[in-house]
Amino acid sequence: MGRLDGRVALVTGAGRGHGKAVAIRFAEEGAAVAVCDILPVDELDGSVGERIRAAGAESLCSQTDVSKEEQVRKLVQQTIDRFGTIDILVNVVGIAGPTKDVWQMSLEEWRETLAVNLDSAFLGCKYALPEMIRKRRGRVINFSSGTGKQPLSHRTPYATSKMGILGFTRTLAADVGRYNITVNAICPGSHEERGVELERARAEYREEPFDEEAVRNRYREPRPNAVLAGRWCGDEGFVEKGAGSEEAAAIALFLASDDAASMTGQDINSGGWVMW
Numbered sequence: 436m437g438r439l440d441g442r443v444a445l446v447t448g449a450g451r452g453h454g455k456a457v458a459i460r461f462a463e464e465g466a467a468v469a470v471c472d473i474l475p476v477d478e479l480d481g482s483v484g485e486r487i488r489a490a491g492a493e494s495l496c497s498q499t500d501v502s503k504e505e506q507v508r509k510l511v512q513q514t515i516d517r518f519g520t521i522d523i524l525v526n527v528v529g530i531a532g533p534t535k536d537v538w539q540m541s542l543e544e545w546r547e548t549l550a551v552n553l554d555s556a557f558l559g560c561k562y563a564l565p566e567m568i569r570k571r572r573g574r575v576i577n578f579s580s581g582t583g584k585q586p587l588s589h590r591t592p593y594a595t596s597k598m599g600i601l602g603f604t605r606t607l608a609a610d611v612g613r614y615n616i617t618v619n620a621i622c623p624g625s626h627e628e629r630g631v632e633l634e635r636a637r638a639e640y641r642e643e644p645f646d647e648e649a650v651r652n653r654y655r656e657p658r659p660n661a662v663l664a665g666r667w668c669g670d671e672g673f674v675e676k677g678a679g680s681e682e683a684a685a686i687a688l689f690l691a692s693d694d695a696a697s698m699t700g701q702d703i704n705s706g707g708w709v710m711w
């Protein structure tokens with residue numbers, strides 16, 4: 436018996452990384468899973484749809500830009516049309532945004548990051564919540580970041596959006612608790628591809644050489660010395676093995692499961708970068 440048997444989940448940004456891991460984990464636990472990404476449907480189906488079906492679950496793959504209202508409305512409707520309902524919404528999508536200072540950034544760059552990272556969560560909830568309210572049951576899980584709780588230099592739009600996700604999560608939790616709907620956030624760790632992209636952007640900002648192999652090795656090699664007393668939020672965090680997509684998916688599974696029925700308005704950290 437799976438922990439999500441009979442449930443229907445919608446996971447955004449499931450083409451790779453944390454979203455992909457969440458979709459597959461949910462499928463392994465018995466949920467029918469709708470996934471979306473900006474990637475073409477064939478690519479999404481090849482990367483994650485097939486894995487969902489291989490786990491014995493039903494899948495629905497859509498090419499959706501989650502910052503666009505009409506596309507999100509359609510995505511939610513398609514999910515309900517296909518599976519009859521929606522029980523769990525996981526707003527995973529988040530772009531890194533520019534690595535620039537405010538005075539060098541265009542308003543367009545600022546707005547794009549907020550639209551993809553914050554409007555997407557609003558839109559997913561706007562269209563999925565009526566079905567959850569109708570059933571008097573639902574789970575919303577929003578992906579924030581350790582950067583939702585502390586600054587990340589030269590990345591103001593990203594930090595603002597991730598801090599905004601926490602405010603959105605807490606306030607929405609207060610508003611929908613009476614409908615037996617919980618709303619929680621995950622502040623996950625990093626996976627290799629995203630880590631490489633971010634370190635590259637940081638090196639470019641600093642006009643320093645970029646050593647891709649060294650960054651990749653950080654994800655591949657055990658880090659027995661990661662736990663150092665007194666370290667200030669080291670890039671590696673405070674757990675020995677780091678915390679990537681599988682760990683984020685495990686937290687999402689818990690929040691989606693019956694075990695987390697009494698948890699709402701919370702933000703759960705993975706990886707030990709932050710401890711509050």
Ligand SMILES: NC(=O)c1ccc[n+]([C@@H]2O[C@H](COP(=O)([O-])OP(=O)(O)OC[C@H]3O[C@@H](n4cnc5c(N)ncnc54)[C@H](O)[C@@H]3O)[C@@H](O)[C@H]2O)c1
Nearest residue numbers: 448450451452453472473500501528529578580625626629
């Ligand atoms: N990986 C990390 O280092 C890290 C750390 C902290 C928080 N997070 C957060 O976790 C979430 C997942 O991160 P990740 O690193 O797995 O992401 P990722 O960059 O690996 O994957 C994101 C996916 O979202 C898709 N996407 C991008 N824009 C989209 C849009 N407008 N509409 C639909 N799909 C879109 C991409 O094509 C991609 O497949 C994000 O919200 C991110 O901010 C990640």
